[in-house]
Amino acid sequence: MPVSSVTTSRTYLIQQLGQLNDTLSEKTTQLARGKVGTTYGEIGDRRLLDIQLTQRVSMIETYQQTITIADLHLQTGSMSLDRLEEIRQDAKSALDTNDFIIQDDGQTQTQSRAELLLNETLNILNTEIAGYYVFGGTDAVNDPVATIDAILDGENGLDGLRTYLSEFAAANLGTNENGRLDTSALVTNYAGAVPTDSTFTVAEDGAHDFGFDISAVTSTLTNVTVTGPLAADPDSFDVQFTGQPELGETITLELTLPPDHTDTIEIEFTAAATAEGEGTFAIGADLEETAQNLRDALEAEIEKQAQTTLRAVSDEWAAEEFFTTYNGEEPQRIDGPPFDTATALMAGGSTTVEWYTGRNDTTTDPRNDKNAVIDSNLTVNYGVRANETPLQELVQSLAAFVAADFSGGTQIDEQYYNALSTNLRTTLQPAGVEQSGIVDIATDIAITHRTVSLTDDRHFQMKNTYEGTITDIEGIDQDLVAAEILQLQTNIEVSYRASSIVFNLTLSDYL
Template identity: 35%
Template sequence: MQVSTLSQSLALRQSINDMRAQFDDLQRQLSTGLKTDSYAKLGTDRNTVLSLSHQLSQLSTYTNTISKTGMRIEVMTDALTRVNSIASETKTTLATSGFELVNGTQTTAQVQAAMQFDEIVNLLNLQVEDRYLFGGKDTQTRPVALPSDILNGTNGKAGLKQFIDERAQADLGLDGRGRLTLGTVGAVTTLAEDADPSVFGFKLASVDSTLSNATVTGPAGTPPALDVEFTGLPAAGQKIDIEFNLPDGTTTTISLKATTSSPAGEGEFTIGADGNATAANFQAALDTAIQEQAQTSLKAASAVEAADNFFDYAAGGAPQRVDGPPFGTATGLIDATEDDTVFWYKGDLSGTAGNNFTAQIDEGRQLNYGARADQAAIRDMLKSSALLSAVEYSDANDAAQESSYKALTGRVSQVLNFKGVQSLESIVTGLGLGASTLAKTQDRHDLVMASANELMGDIQNADPYEVGVKLTTLQTQLQASYQVTAMLSQMSLVNFLR
């Protein structure tokens, strides 16, 4: 029998060490599920794994951005959907409610509008993860002032109610005739604007007359004026229509019909004995009609324009205030300052309102999204609710006040129809398209990540069944090797020399 040499003994020990190292590595594979404990041991697959790991890291960043962006868009969509519902509710209430002053100064529709105005402000001041959503790029400043500050002002700063009051004084004038002057000399009645240039009050637009024996001239001149000269007597039933431009861009018409009745009815003037008497009667009827229109259509238009002056300003601009006092004789507007006026919007004003946020959702692909409180449709809804909340009345039985209320609510309803302009629904639709883009992009990322993880798993992950078989085989080999080693350690040359 061959006696084990030292080299053989050492070789056996090395073999056992190698098997133990393999056994330890197989146990590691079984516990960690990975073939190797370093990329270096992957050989040529190392670059593939590193590339896939980098891709997964990038996709993880994109999916995190998509998740946060999706949450913000969802909150914004829900908020604006509610604002749009408020617009619909307001139109319905205005169409179905009458001129009953439920609290002594306002109608049911106005009281409801005040509550809705408060709700809209709260919605526009929503935060997600300490970020204001409707202030554009300025996410740390509350974008909309408090409802009470907007309506009533604060700390000596004017609010919407003061704007409406000052504008009404400027538009109606000291005598309540809408900044018009009216007089008759002989058979000529003259109607004129009181100043030129001036942005306040009635503006003479045009005149249409079927009066015989009457010469109508103008409107023309500085300030614009029109003359009606009665060269004889008109016939009963003939009329004259005078159209006026109102401060908010709408128009109103005063129509007066000649009659032989005395006294004349509403919208009529009595044909006198001659041209002079007829002119005097015409002036009296026209004066009454002007004052009625001033308290109804002009007053409503003035309130609407005051709200526009308060709410509508862009970057670098400011609310527009009546250049007074005195207000009743003012002719122009001046820029308000933050020292004397509440600026209702405190957010970012740079760029175009809407889509002011940018999210990186894929390599080389960005999503622009968002909505801003000063965006036209949102601002118009806020302005309409504030306007209804701010205007007050004193007598439910006053026909002029009722007519003024109807003129105001008609204008508000028209604004809330959003005809020919961006609507709240279109903003919500835009946000919805952004959410759809996010969802589709996320689905694509999920597929890529699943494929990348599967490929990396094929390269890195150990098969537990295969590892188990190897462990069993190696355990058997180790046990045999240990037995051989034990037997050899007990052998001696003396045993063979006896």
Template identity: 35%
Template sequence: MSSIAGVGLTTMLASRTISSMRDQLAELQRQLGTGKKSETYGGLGLDSGLVLNMRAQLARTDTFKTTISSVGLRVNLMNTSLQRIGDLRDETRSDLFAPFDYELVSGGQSAAQRSASGRLSEMLTLLNGDAGGRYLFSGRATETPAVDTYANIIEGDGARAGLKQLISERLQADQGADGRGRLVVNPAAGSVVSIQDDPGHPFGFKIAGATSSFGATIAHTLPNLSIDLGAANPPEGGTVRVQFTLPDGSSTAIELTATTTSPPKPNQFLIGATPADTAANITAALDTQIQRFAQTDLAAASAIQAGNEYFATDAANPPLRVDGPPFDTATGLIAGTPANTVSGT
């Protein structure tokens, strides 16, 4: 009986061993098939904490990779945009040195002006570029466009004035009510020609001086300029030249040439029978040229200065506008506000 009991015990132990080995084999096959040591963290024993920590690190690494990829995309887009903006600048600069073509092609603008307008629109679009709903050039304010739209900046937005309105207001202030660039052309007094500007404001022509080729006596005491022909008429071909400073800091000059041919050309004055007659003729010719220059040289400088005062701004230095209406008699500038002026930056 004891022998039979011993055999039974041995058989039972062997069976358990085989069953355990079978379970181990099954577990190893599962691990090989799934690539996992255990289906649960509890099955990892003391290694479970290490695995959880590694999973957290992997998650952070994935987040870093996603962030790096996103930032890399934004940087690449910004770099591409800045390169294109540089190209637009170079193209516009090239146009400035190209032969001028004043033929108007559309909307009262020349081809060069239309091109510059298109490039400005493209540049503003690039500055308002976004990636994944985040504006690229807005700094921390990623949900806010970096600049306003081209239409708003140029045309305005309701009660908020744009560049065109500021240019119009500035032109009125620079040309003045009578279109003479805020100059006063006095009637000739004997042989003396005289004009004056108004130093009390930044608008219009500012007299810079005068010269003559025939020895006229010139006196320039701000704001007055006088040219005294004296007792003798100028010779034919003699010249009078009056220089002006324009609103943008540039300069221009009106030069008149003496002639005996009647009627004289626009840039000439008729030599009269007496110096007084000649002074009256110089005054009339100068007055005509001042009005013509107010429509050309002064108008161009006025638009440039209005653009400077509109675009060369920041949060601490808002756009400057003419203090009006009325604008044609204005004497100063005021700061635009977000309520009445579209920001150009």
């Protein structure tokens, strides 16, 4: 064999050994990493599918991170709303019309219970999760709801609810605390010493929405003429006696209540021998005395209704004006002083404590305040504002009840307490309404939470499927690779032996 042939064989063997070593190193790396290679080019013709699936897995992981945060917010919101609904139901029990017991601090026992519920409500409405306030839309950087002390008594020179209640009470009760109605003195004409007719007038004190509004007067009284009301503003009516009525005959006065004057109360009096029975006036010795008895009875009953029924309605109105701030609405307060002769409301935003400071721009749906993209073409909305009507009414009712003053402990105070607690219970649970507004909000959040949960489950399943396919594309058959490594090791050993024989050949051996 020529020397050149031996040299060529030797070079060839070296190349083969190098290739076998490279292949062994590649297979060893594959076995260690569990993948075909380190680049998409090593995958082969399935690399495009592998790239697409890898991108989808990355997108799913991004959605899952968003879902984790949204799920935390939604779970917290759901639990908070559930508790607020329980508080609403507890509040109805706390506003017990049959539990008028004054404590040493001047509050009733029911007010103390309502104050605890109010405190808890405010704390829940300030729920914060990693910098996100559940009931503050998306703008809140601090507690979106003020403290109970600030709400009730004001702070930093701004007025609170108790000031509103006081001013509205003055405006509705008026100077004489009788609902802004004036009852004139009796005017009597005589024939000698015998009265021939006696007249008195009940009139509204001006054109405004405060106090009572005279709606109608009906009478079955014999020898009595009622003139008016004329549906004017201010309105009035005259009662003229030209003789004595008969026993059992009646007169009824209908008054409407602010602020919209659609709710009506009736004051009825029956002619009787004495005025000992409730809702009666005594027939006197002559028509003048009888007219005076009816006048006095009407005036006294109007005053009582003003300090009980009207004052309770006034407190509701004041609280509604104080707390109604949704969509940027400005609270309205009495245009005064003086307040007892006021005729209008004025903007109170600059002088009133802001009980809610979260997001409050105009929107048709506060759920849009907070959203999360949890899949391609799927965005969920779950914003909630503490000043939405159902939540506002809960805070408003509890706060109005706590702020009311029943400390006198008189029969009038008790009747005022009964009227206010009855009205506020109606606000918390309107007649004919089976499901509260808080439950409606909770339902919105629950539906969103279910959507998020189902989407998360779907992402989990799809991610597993994609990752399985990626593993099939990028992965190896470990048993096959191990067998290939053993074969390579065998081949290398054989090649080394062959190489050593060739490399040890000398010219003398060849010759």
